[in-house]
Amino acid sequence: MGALLRDLRYGARMLWQKPGFTLVAVLTLGFGIGANTAIFTVVDAALLRPLPFKEPARLVHLWETTPQQQQEFNEREASYSDYLDWRGQTQVFEDLAGYSYRSFALTGGETPERIAGAAVTDSFFKVLGVEPVLGRSFQDGDARAGAPRLVMMSYGLWQTRFGGNPDIIGQSLVSGGNTYTVIGVLPQSFKFAPTASAELWTPLIPSPDQLARRSWHWLHVIGRLKPGLTIEQGQAEMAVIARAIAHDHPESHTGTGIRLVSLHEQIVGKVKPVLFALLGTVCFVLLIACANVANLLLARAAARQKEIAIRTAMGAGRWRLIRQLLTESILLSMVGGALGLLLAQWGVDLLVAAIPDSQLSSMPYLQGLGMDGRVLVFTLAVTLMTGLVFGLAPAFQSSKLNLQESLKEGGRTSGAQMRQRLRNLLVVAEVALALVLLVGAGLMMKSLLRLLAVDPGFNPENLLTMQVALPAAKYRDDGQVIAFHQQLLARVESLPGVKGVGTVSLLPMVGGDTVHIKVEGRPAPPPGEETEVNFRNVTPSYFGVMSIPLIRGRGFTDRDKQDTPAVTMINQTMANRLFPGQDPVGQRISFASVNSPPIEIVGVVGDEKVNSLDTATTPVLYVPYLQNPDSYLNLVIRTTSEPESLARSVRGEIQSLDPELPVFGVKTMEQLIDSAPSTFLRRYPAFLIGVFAGVALLLAMVGIYGVISYSVTQRTHEIGVRMALGAQRWDILKMVLGHGLILTLAGVGCGLGAALVLTRFLSSLLFGVTATDPLTYVVVSLPLIFMALLACYVPARRAMKVDPMVALRYE
Numbered sequence: 001m002g003a004l005l006r007d008l009r010y011g012a013r014m015l016w017q018k019p020g021f022t023l024v025a026v027l028t029l030g031f032g033i034g035a036n037t038a039i040f041t042v043v044d045a046a047l048l049r050p051l052p053f054k055e056p057a058r059l060v061h062l063w064e065t066t067p068q069q070q071q072e073f074n075e076r077e078a079s080y081s082d083y084l085d086w087r088g089q090t091q092v093f094e095d096l097a098g099y100s101y102r103s104f105a106l107t108g109g110e111t112p113e114r115i116a117g118a119a120v121t122d123s124f125f126k127v128l129g130v131e132p133v134l135g136r137s138f139q140d141g142d143a144r145a146g147a148p149r150l151v152m153m154s155y156g157l158w159q160t161r162f163g164g165n166p167d168i169i170g171q172s173l174v175s176g177g178n179t180y181t182v183i184g185v186l187p188q189s190f191k192f193a194p195t196a197s198a199e200l201w202t203p204l205i206p207s208p209d210q211l212a213r214r215s216w217h218w219l220h221v222i223g224r225l226k227p228g229l230t231i232e233q234g235q236a237e238m239a240v241i242a243r244a245i246a247h248d249h250p251e252s253h254t255g256t257g258i259r260l261v262s263l264h265e266q267i268v269g270k271v272k273p274v275l276f277a278l279l280g281t282v283c284f285v286l287l288i289a290c291a292n293v294a295n296l297l298l299a300r301a302a303a304r305q306k307e308i309a310i311r312t313a314m315g316a317g318r319w320r321l322i323r324q325l326l327t328e329s330i331l332l333s334m335v336g337g338a339l340g341l342l343l344a345q346w347g348v349d350l351l352v353a354a355i356p357d358s359q360l361s362s363m364p365y366l367q368g369l370g371m372d373g374r375v376l377v378f379t380l381a382v383t384l385m386t387g388l389v390f391g392l393a394p395a396f397q398s399s400k401l402n403l404q405e406s407l408k409e410g411g412r413t414s415g416a417q418m419r420q421r422l423r424n425l426l427v428v429a430e431v432a433l434a435l436v437l438l439v440g441a442g443l444m445m446k447s448l449l450r451l452l453a454v455d456p457g458f459n460p461e462n463l464l465t466m467q468v469a470l471p472a473a474k475y476r477d478d479g480q481v482i483a484f485h486q487q488l489l490a491r492v493e494s495l496p497g498v499k500g501v502g503t504v505s506l507l508p509m510v511g512g513d514t515v516h517i518k519v520e521g522r523p524a525p526p527p528g529e530e531t532e533v534n535f536r537n538v539t540p541s542y543f544g545v546m547s548i549p550l551i552r553g554r555g556f557t558d559r560d561k562q563d564t565p566a567v568t569m570i571n572q573t574m575a576n577r578l579f580p581g582q583d584p585v586g587q588r589i590s591f592a593s594v595n596s597p598p599i600e601i602v603g604v605v606g607d608e609k610v611n612s613l614d615t616a617t618t619p620v621l622y623v624p625y626l627q628n629p630d631s632y633l634n635l636v637i638r639t640t641s642e643p644e645s646l647a648r649s650v651r652g653e654i655q656s657l658d659p660e661l662p663v664f665g666v667k668t669m670e671q672l673i674d675s676a677p678s679t680f681l682r683r684y685p686a687f688l689i690g691v692f693a694g695v696a697l698l699l700a701m702v703g704i705y706g707v708i709s710y711s712v713t714q715r716t717h718e719i720g721v722r723m724a725l726g727a728q729r730w731d732i733l734k735m736v737l738g739h740g741l742i743l744t745l746a747g748v749g750c751g752l753g754a755a756l757v758l759t760r761f762l763s764s765l766l767f768g769v770t771a772t773d774p775l776t777y778v779v780v781s782l783p784l785i786f787m788a789l790l791a792c793y794v795p796a797r798r799a800m801k802v803d804p805m806v807a808l809r810y811e
Contacts, residue, residue, distance in 0.1 A: 022332070025293045028699065029336025029386060032289030034343030035282040035692065037379045041348050043275050044374055045365040046268045052189040054129020055224075059263040060231055061194060062086065062096070062221040062238070067255030067529065075259065076514075078221050080206045081214040082245065083121075086221065086258070089241050092234045093223040097124040100219055103469055104175040104200050106161075107660045114469070114662035115157065115175075116361070117200035124201075125152075127224045128192070134158075135169040135184035143203035151180040154199040155188040156367075173200075176471025176660075191364030194220070194266045215252040215516075222263060235260045254527030270677065271363070273764045274685045280761070281440065281692045284433045286382070288699045290390040291426040291433075295706050297329065297391065298423050329391025330384060337383030344379070345371060354684065356675035420711065424743055427700075427707045431747025431788065432754060434700040437693035438780040439755040440762060443769060444686035446776055450768030451682055456508060456673065457608030457617075459547035462499075463636060463669035464643035465507055468654055468661055470631035478562070481629040484657065489539065491653040492637060497646055499638040502542035505535075505630045508669075509676040511611040516592035517621065519578060530592045533574055533619040534610045537630045542622075543569075543605055545638045553585035553603030556624040566627055569603040574619030589621075599623070612678035614767045636669070643668045682765060697784065700747075701791040708740050709795040729800040736799050740792030741785075748781055 016022070050056045063075040064082065078086070078098070087096040099120040106113045122138045131137065132152065142150055151173060153162075162168050173180045180202065192198065210216060225234055238258040246253040261269075352366050360366060475481050485503065492501045506512055516530035525531070540556040542548075551572060560567050568589070575584045588598040607617045639646050651663045673679060722732065759771040769776070 021296060022335075025296055025332055026336045026339055028289045028292050029333055029390075030339030030343055031695065032282075032286035033333075033337050033340030033379065033382055033386060034347060035340075036279075036286050036382055037340055037344035037375060038347030038351060039275070039278050039282045040378050041344065041369060041371065041375050042351060042366065043279055044378070045369055046271060046275060046363070049365070051264055051267070052187075052191060053263075056264060057262070058094075058225040058227070059128070060223050060225065060234060060260045061263050061266040062223060063259045063261065064217065064242075065257040065259050066532075076217045078219045079214045079217050080210050080219055082217075083219050083221055085245055086238070086241060089244070090223070090237060092226060092229050092237045094226050095123050095127050096221055096223040097121045097127040098204060098219040098221050099124055100204060101198065102202075103664075104173075105469065105471060105660065105662045107174050112655075112660050112662040113161075114664040115200050116198050117202065118198040119202050119204035121204050124222075127222060129224075130186065130190055132184035133187050134166070135182070137184055138201075138203050143205050145205055147203070147205070149178055149180045150183050150203055152184040152186060152201045153182060154186050154190065157199040158185045177473035178471070191367060193362050193364045194263065197361040197364060214249055231260050231262060250527045252527070255529075267362075268365070270681060273761075274681055277440070277685050277762055277765065278688055280758075281437060281689050284437055285692050285696050285699075286386065287389075288430050288433050288696050288703075290386055291430045292699050292703050292706075293332070294390040295423050295426050295703055298426075326388070326391050330387035333383050333387030333390070336386070337379055340383070341371070341376075341379055344375075351688075354687070356671075356680060358675045359677065359680050423707045423710065427703050427743050428747040428750060430700040430703045431744055431784070432751035434693070434696040435748055435751025435781065435784055436755045436758055437689065437696045438784060439751075439777055440759055441686070441690040441693035442776040442780045443759060443762060443766060443771060443773060444682065444689055446769045446773065447766040448679075448682045448686045451613050451679065454609070454613045456613065457548060457606055458508065458669075460669035460673060462639045462641070462643055463546070464639055464646060464650070465637070465665065465667055465669055465672060466635050466647070466650065466663055467665035468633045468635070468663055470633070470661070472631060474658075474660075475631055478629040481631050482626060485539070485625060485629070485633070487657055488633075488635075488654060489541070491657070492635070492650055495646065495649050495653070497640050499640055500541055500545040501635060501637045502539045502545040503625065503633045503635055504539075504542050505537035505625075505632060505634065506610070507634045507636070507672060508608055508610055509612055509672060509678075515621070517589050518592045520588040520590065520598050524592070531578065531619070533570075533621045536610070536620060536622050537625050537628050538622050539625050542636065545636050546608065548608055549606045551604045551606060552583065553601070555603055555605075556622075558626065560624040561626045564627075566597060566599040567602045567624065568599045569605055569622040570601055571605055571607045571617075571620040571622075573607050573617045574621065575604045577619055612676060613673070614678040634665075682767065685765060697787065700784075701787050704740055704743065704788050705791040705794065707743070708736060708792045709798075711739060712736060712795045712799045732799050733796050736796035737789060737792050740788060740796075744785055744788035748785065752777060752781070 051059070053059060062078070064078050065075055080098070083096065083098045087093075090096065097120065099118045101116070101118050104115045104117045106115055120138070122140055122143050125131075125137045133155065135152070137152070138150070141147065153168075158164060158168060165171075168182050168185065171182050173182060186201075204219075210218070223234075225231070235258075238260060242253075242256060242258045246256055348369055348371075352360070352369060355363070355366070470481055470484060475484065489501055489503070492498060511534070513535045514532050515535045516532055518524055518530065538556070540558060540560075543550065543555055552575075553569070556567070556569065570578075570584060578584065578589075579587060584601050584604055587601050589601065590596050590598050605622070608620070609615075609617065610620055611618060635650070637643070637646065637650060647666050651666070654661055654663050667675070674683065722735075755777065756772060763771050
């Protein structure tokens with residue numbers, strides 16, 4: 001221990017004596033370690049930590065699969081009847097539970113507030129193994145028809161809205177005209193968000209329609225496997241149950257199956273490729289930082305050559321010298337690690353801040369994210385490993401010297417050539433790693449640009465959106481819903497700066513709401529082969545506001561009411577699929593799952609992306625809101641100026657009609673597109689990988705500059721001889737640039753080969769571009785070569801100015 005302390009003190013003095021060297025090395029290492037720590041903090045929270053439930057490995061999410069070929073329709077929620085059958089027949093699950101998202105409009109404060117929530121079966125919290133910190137959980141009988149309205153709340157909501165009041169149990173909440181009694185507060189660690197977050201939980205009481213219609217798929221189902229059983233065993237049993245249901249109900253379930261997914265995979269599955277890509281990126285950055293610091297140490301070793309020779313002559317063994325040099329390296333990395341921790345805390349905040357709120361709601365593991373013991377252990381391990389990685393080669397190289405040559409005044413040793421070769425190899429590695437990152441960033445950026453270039457089918461500019469949910473307890477019949485619609489549209493349309501306003505049941509880019517249809521006059525398709533289409537409820541003005549063109553027929557009008565024949569409009573994709581070579585206007589369709597009257601097609605409109613930009617355009621069926629009133633309103637408002645400037649005025653008009661209605665989801669259409677999962681999962685990694693690739697390029701250029709600069713210094717005598725023998729400055733420039741170009745081209749060659757292999761892991765994140773896109777490889781390679789030559793030019797100019805007489809006396 002005494003020897004180690006002496007080594008540490010000596011190492012600290014040596015680093016203190018070279019503040020410039022120490023500062024550059026610490027900053028380089030601090031950024032590399034900090035980036036790794038920040039990304040690991042997110043990866044640890046998302047992928048490595050178990051879910052905050054009892055024995056979370058036994059929890060699964062169940063999806064019903066359909067025979068439809070369209071990928072976006074291949075999985076769906078269960079009907080309530082399906083859930084009852086699954087729960088009653090399974091032998092591999094301890095229990096199943098269902099949940100359905102819904103929102104609450106809490107009143108009683110200064111302004112109404114929308115709170116995300118869910119209705120759950122009474123077994124829900126039992127399946128998760130979660131007990132409330134206050135009060136009780138739901139019990140058998142809480143979900144029966146006519147039972148008192150009960151609610152449980154999240155710990156966060158209890159703290160923020162109710163100040164952590166310990167007497168909250170038994171108090172009442174008012175939402176949408178209904179009164180709920182608080183019976184429990186969930187633990188602070190409880191976060192459940194496979195697809196969205198929820199803060200209020202109420203018993204699920206299915207309506208008679210939901211109980212009767214097996215074709216109505218709306219319920220999410222989770223289950224807990226019995227101890228010792230696997231997902232594969234559960235999958236096998238549920239396949240048998242699915243076949244039995246399909247046999248008994250061929251009209252709605254022919255060809256359907258059941259797929260089990262671990263709950264952890266359901267929550268983090270979409271972001272897993274993004275996190276792995278970012279983790280690999282920062283690892284490359286750290287390796288480049290290590291190569292840079294190793295180059296610095298090799299250059300410093302040349303200056304310490306005589307010191308090491310004297311210590312050897314005084315009896316220090318090689319391993320003793322290696323230990324001392326490694327101690328200095330690890331001390332340097334520890335200081336860099338301390339700086340990295342500070343940068344990582346800032347970096348984690350930036351990583352989370354860059355995520356749209358709509359995506360954060362489905363990422364509960366990022367809430368309250370910060371440094372903890374696991375992250376500190378990771379940082380310590382990375383720091384120590386980094387110190388060994390960049391210190392080992394210089395330590396071995398520096399301790400291996402010719403004592404007699406090293407002690408000669410002004411003598412040059414054979415070790416100098418070995419150090420130069422090692423520095424050359426490190427630069428080649430830096431260039432190769434930087435090129436891999438640049439190629440990855442180039443592919444991600446090109447993919448993002450291709451995605452954003454996709455025509456959404458409407459004009460998103462100057463388009464404001466917001467959402468309102470009319471509570472069923474207050475708006476009990478269609479007439480009240482229609483009256484609110486009409487008054488709101490008239491008020492908003494009269495606002496200055498508004499060109500047009502409409503409503504739709506679901507905004508673009510969110511998918512959802514699909515129905516099966518059949519065409520009148522054609523044989524009914526066999527069960528399981530029905531045509532499935534997206535369903536949208538719109539006002540007549542919707543298409544004009546969205547700039548969706550009318551291709552054939554007519555649009556909806558205010559004359560399309562409940563007492564007139566039912567009409568519909570379809571998009572071009574649906575027209576091409578169902579009526580190829582025919583005029584769909586005048587054709588009649590009906591819903592396959594219910595005994596609905598025929599609906600006449602009166603118009604065909606252009607395609608809009610109702611699911612996402614990166615999926616194929618799907619068939620869409622539109623119905624007029626006057627014939628099918630919907631209490632959930634998505635306003636779309638075309639403005640003459642910045643859309644955000646009108647948000648407050650529109651909100652005021654809504655609350656002047658009903659002060660208890662919360663307005664939520666206020667976004668421009670461009671923000672909505674940017675925050676959609678398909679866009680976010682490409683924009684986010686593209687930006688971060690681009691930033692890290694830029695840093696890697698800078699570090700690689702610094703490394704090249706250092707090596708060439710050191711090489712010029714070492715070859716000063718040689719340059720003098722060449723110039724004395726007649727070499728021109730242009731010859732010296734070519735010689736120095738040639739050395740740098742050889743190293744750069746070697747690194748580019750290695751990097752291209754590595755990129756061809758490694759970028760394949762980005763394939764799932766790419767759109768409209770392959771992982772081997774040749775143009776991207778060329779485009780990123782040329783600037784890298786140019787930047788490398790630029791880094792070589794400064795020492796090359798210095799070499800051109802060498803005085804032959806001074807150079808001949810060098811050393």
